Amino acid sequence: MKNIIAPSVLSADFGNLARDIEMLNESDCSWVHLDVMDGVFVPNISFGMPVVKHIAAHSKKPLDAHLMIVNPDNYISSFASLGVTYLTVHLEACTHLERTISAIHAAGMKAGVAINPHTNVCLLEDVLGEIDLALVMSVNPGFGGQKFIPRSVDKVRKLRQMIDESGSKCLIEIDGGINEENVAMLAATGVDAFVAGSSVFGSPDPLKTISFMANA
Numbered sequence: 001m002k003n004i005i006a007p008s009v010l011s012a013d014f015g016n017l018a019r020d021i022e023m024l025n026e027s028d029c030s031w032v033h034l035d036v037m038d039g040v041f042v043p044n045i046s047f048g049m050p051v052v053k054h055i056a057a058h059s060k061k062p063l064d065a066h067l068m069i070v071n072p073d074n075y076i077s078s079f080a081s082l083g084v085t086y087l088t089v090h091l092e093a094c095t096h097l098e099r100t101i102s103a104i105h106a107a108g109m110k111a112g113v114a115i116n117p118h119t120n121v122c123l124l125e126d127v128l129g130e131i132d133l134a135l136v137m138s139v140n141p142g143f144g145g146q147k148f149i150p151r152s153v154d155k156v157r158k159l160r161q162m163i164d165e166s167g168s169k170c171l172i173e174i175d176g177g178i179n180e181e182n183v184a185m186l187a188a189t190g191v192d193a194f195v196a197g198s199s200v201f202g203s204p205d206p207l208k209t210i211s212f213m214a215n216a
């Protein structure tokens with residue numbers, strides 16, 4: 001089975017965004033990953049609704065939005081109306097996580113929960129039956145182009161076991177420092193979906209890189 005590749009638009013050429021989205025349309029990627037940052041939850045600001053709207057208008061692939069923002073509940077209906085398929089919130093940003101997950105589902109989207117590198121995967125145990133996606137951050141969120149944190153592999157292994165034992169259909173996504181060198185090892189460890197920013201958009205041949213990762 002092919003790996004789900006979700007190129008992160010954060011590393012695209014914002015001056016030629018439509019061109020880069022068209023490239024993804026022609027590629028072997030399964031989703032388009034949108035890193036939304038508010039400068040509060042993470043020390044960086046990326047883009048918001050007008051840019052997501054533009055991407056949605058051009059993309060033929062499902063949109064996978066990763067909210068690195070506080071108070072994500074306030075924006076669930078906006079992302080739903082823009083046509084986002086997967087909406088992922090951070091566990092660390094949600095006081096009433098179960099309520100947030102229910103609201104994402106009620107808005108017609110699939111729900112994901114992301115955890116930072118310091119957050120133990122055990123904290124996902126009580127929501128595994130409710131969510132569609134568990135996102136393991138393999139860098140501290142906020143910036144593209146960082147180095148993969150090796151300890152993330154153990155987190156994936158543990159999470160895979162938890163998901164399989166619970167009977168949940170939840171997918172595991174990994175985000176940060178993913179490249180052609182580590183994707184096969186991570187797929188073997190149990191990752192289903194791979195976010196890749198700089199390794200795709202910094203590649204001399206992004207289509208080839210996406211295809212390689214999808215089949216690794």
Ligand code: DX5
Pocket residue numbers: 008010011033035066139140141142143144145146175176177178195196197198199
């Ligand atoms: C980090 C973002 C990532 C990032 C991945 O805060 O969530 O999606 O853009 O970028 P690379 O693949 O360059 O590590």
Ligand code: ZN
Pocket residue numbers: 008033034035066175195
């Ligand atoms: Zn992301």
